[in-house]
Amino acid sequence: MSFMQGKALPTPATADEPKISMIGTGAYLIEAPGGFDLPTQRRIWALSHAVETWPEVREIVPGVTNLLVILKQTPEEPEQLQARLRHEWDCARSVDLTGKTVEIPVTYGGEHATDLAAVCDYSGLSDREVVRLHWQGNYTVVALGSAPGFGYLHGLDPRIYMPRKTVPSLRMLKGTVTIGGMQTGVSALTGPNGWNSIGFAEMQMFDPAKTPPALLNPGDRVRFLPERIEL
Amino acid sequence: MIEVLQTGPLNTVQDLGRFGFRNAGVTSSGAMDRLALMVGNLLVGNDEGEATVEVQTFPFRLRFERDMTVAITGADCDARLDGRRLPPWWAIPVSSAQVLELETPRRSARAYLSFAGGIDVEPVMGSRSTSLRGGFGGLDGRFLAANDRLAIGSISACAVPQGGFGAMPPETALAEHFPASEDGTLVVRAIPAGEYALFGAEAERFWSQTWKISSQSDRTGYRLSGEPIRLASPVELRSHGVVPGVVQMPPSGEPIIQMSDANTAGGYPKIAGVIDVDLWRLGQARIGSRIRFVQSSVAEARGAERAVQAYLDDIRRTVPILTQALAAMSRR
Numbered sequence: 107m108s109f110m111q112g113k114a115l116p117t118p119a120t121a122d123e124p125k126i127s128m129i130g131t132g133a134y135l136i137e138a139p140g141g142f143d144l145p146t147q148r149r150i151w152a153l154s155h156a157v158e159t160w161p162e163v164r165e166i167v168p169g170v171t172n173l174l175v176i177l178k179q180t181p182e183e184p185e186q187l188q189a190r191l192r193h194e195w196d197c198a199r200s201v202d203l204t205g206k207t208v209e210i211p212v213t214y215g216g217e218h219a220t221d222l223a224a225v226c227d228y229s230g231l232s233d234r235e236v237v238r239l240h241w242q243g244n245y246t247v248v249a250l251g252s253a254p255g256f257g258y259l260h261g262l263d264p265r266i267y268m269p270r271k272t273v274p275s276l277r278m279l280k281g282t283v284t285i286g287g288m289q290t291g292v293s294a295l296t297g298p299n300g301w302n303s304i305g306f307a308e309m310q311m312f313d314p315a316k317t318p319p320a321l322l323n324p325g326d327r328v329r330f331l332p333e334r335i336e337l
Numbered sequence: 338m339i340e341v342l343q344t345g346p347l348n349t350v351q352d353l354g355r356f357g358f359r360n361a362g363v364t365s366s367g368a369m370d371r372l373a374l375m376v377g378n379l380l381v382g383n384d385e386g387e388a389t390v391e392v393q394t395f396p397f398r399l400r401f402e403r404d405m406t407v408a409i410t411g412a413d414c415d416a417r418l419d420g421r422r423l424p425p426w427w428a429i430p431v432s433s434a435q436v437l438e439l440e441t442p443r444r445s446a447r448a449y450l451s452f453a454g455g456i457d458v459e460p461v462m463g464s465r466s467t468s469l470r471g472g473f474g475g476l477d478g479r480f481l482a483a484n485d486r487l488a489i490g491s492i493s494a495c496a497v498p499q500g501g502f503g504a505m506p507p508e509t510a511l512a513e514h515f516p517a518s519e520d521g522t523l524v525v526r527a528i529p530a531g532e533y534a535l536f537g538a539e540a541e542r543f544w545s546q547t548w549k550i551s552s553q554s555d556r557t558g559y560r561l562s563g564e565p566i567r568l569a570s571p572v573e574l575r576s577h578g579v580v581p582g583v584v585q586m587p588p589s590g591e592p593i594i595q596m597s598d599a600n601t602a603g604g605y606p607k608i609a610g611v612i613d614v615d616l617w618r619l620g621q622a623r624i625g626s627r628i629r630f631v632q633s634s635v636a637e638a639r640g641a642e643r644a645v646q647a648y649l650d651d652i653r654r655t656v657p658i659l660t661q662a663l664a665a666m667s668r669r
Contacts, residue, residue, distance in 0.1 A: 125531070127530060127531035127607075128528055128530065128610060129530050129531075129579065129580055129582065129583045129607060129610040130527075130528060130530075130580065130582040130583070130610030130611055130612055130613050131528065131610070131612045131613050131614070131635055131638045131639075132580070132613050133578075133580045133610070135531060135577055135578070137531075137575075137577070142575060164356060165356055165357060165359050165360065166360060167359050167360045167577075167578030167601065167602070168360060168578075169575065169576050169577035169578050169602060170575040170576045170577065171575055172575060172577045172578075173578075174577060174578030174579070174580070176359070176578075176580060179642070180613065180614075180635060180638055180639055180642060181635070182639070184635050249360075249576065249602075250360060250361050250362045251359075251360075251362045251576060251578060251600075251601045251602030252362055252576065252600055252601060252602040252603075253362050253470070253471075253600075253601075254358075254361060254362045254363045254364075254468075254471045255361060255362055256362045258576055269573070270573070270604075272588060287573065289576070294362065295470060295471070297470070312361075312362075312471075314461050314462060314471065314473040314474075315461075318361065319358070319361060319363070319462065320361040320362070
């Protein structure tokens with residue numbers, strides 16, 4: 107059998123092959139080749155739909171151009187499982203999740219926008235420009251994670267790209283509007299956070315008593331409404 | 338009902354965890370030592386996954402408000418019922434108004450209190466586990482405080498005889514299936530993860546040194562201190578799902594092991610993943626203690642899993658037989 111290897115070593119993602127690696131004994135991470143773009147993300151969603159129905163799968167966690175597959179138990183034949191995942195990726199084409207549009211009112215600047223000045227420095231843009239480029243964006247929820255209901259949003263204008271901080275803020279408020287690399291989002295829990303704060307939103311992103319508990323879903327569109335700009 | 342008389346912070350209601358919502362950013366939570374929770378439940382005649390109290394700050398005291406059966410498993414914390422010493426890993430019938438007391442364990446970190454019928458708090462998203470970070474599950478999403486009262490479910494089939502009985506702790510019963518500690522250093526088995534190869538020759542020091550569990554460690558994760566291991570150039574990965582047991586390498590070069598309240602997503606390079614069957618031992622490792630990683634394989638992990646399953650099956654089979662036999666003897 108061609109897929110049998112001596113060891114289940116991770117295979118690197120090449121131009122057209124995904125990278126598949128293990129975390130412990132019961133979880134497999136499939137990372138798509140290529141850039142952080144929506145076609146790749148749609149193929150990840152297609153893969154998620156296919157793998158979700160496997161009887162041995164307990165949970166799937168779609169990430170940003172990747173998918174974590176958590177199994178009910180340690181597989182008998184890990185190499186075989188990796189080969190099946192690779193095959194499923196090869197078959198996965200694209201699904202266009204037709205999500206809802208969520209409008210999030212934001213107060214830009216002000217006391218919570220502690221990293222706005224740093225974003226200006228990094229981008230060479232004025233605070234007004236940074237804010238405008240942020241609220242004019244059309245965003246897509248690519249994945250949920252990190253905190254209950256937190257959505258990773260794709261669609262940031264590359265001019266306001268801002269790397270994550272090397273020293274995280276220790277107590278960033280729930281509701282803070284942030285930029286992390288080429289991603290943006292609204293923090294869902296108060297706590298340590300390495301993303302850059304540029305504003306604040308009141309909207310409740312998660313309610314454990316609701317079904318489903320998370321407001322956002324992968325595929326949803328997000329618009330930020332500049333309710334107030336305090337510069 | 339039971340009433341908490343005395344407790345430190347961070348003692349919570351936990352079951353085996355909350356599954357199916359990780360893709361919405363909801364951490365699984367659940368007992369740090371799943372094996373102790375399962376054995377405790379089996380001893381009192383419950384299904385293995387009923388909600389228990391996870392005690393990790395001591396002393397802890399509670400009063401029973403009706404007759405019931407309780408089991409104490411996990412760390413040996415010198416449990417006393419109305420002042421009378423109980424053996425570790427023990428189930429015993431108790432009467433209304435009796436007081437159970439747990440003292441700080443000398444080794445290990447966490448004790449589990451299982452009650453026949455289980456703790457009857459409202460399940461949230463399919464689980465009774467407390468998510469402290471999310472503020473839901475367990476008792477109002479928070480840790481227990483003095484004067485809290487917890488409802489206990491009812492169960493028909495439980496008749497643990499007076500004086501009780503116990504299970505052999507897994508550290509003893511399964512000794513040959515888990516690596517022995519070396520001079521107090523817990524040996525934890527792990528498998529290289531996604532970014533292992535990026536560490537090149539540096540990775541050797543991940544296995545060779547002993548790491549200390551720093552004081553910045555809790556149910557979310559353990560930060561380890563030791564001689565840092567750094568990448569030649571920093572790598573920022575796209576956010577991806579992670580699970581308890583993942584060993585991440587932040588820029589500081591000192592590893593983080595994600596535990597039961599693990600973040601659902603992360604972006605730090607992953608050097609290794611602790612095999613699932615060893616996580617319960619890590620859950621009993623104390624702040625300030627030392628661990629060493631040893632490279633493992635899926636085949637080795639499966640061997641240990643089979644042994645754990647046989648151990649649990651044995652307890653599941655034996656408890657009803659023992660209960661009946663002891664009841665028959667007491668009737669003579």
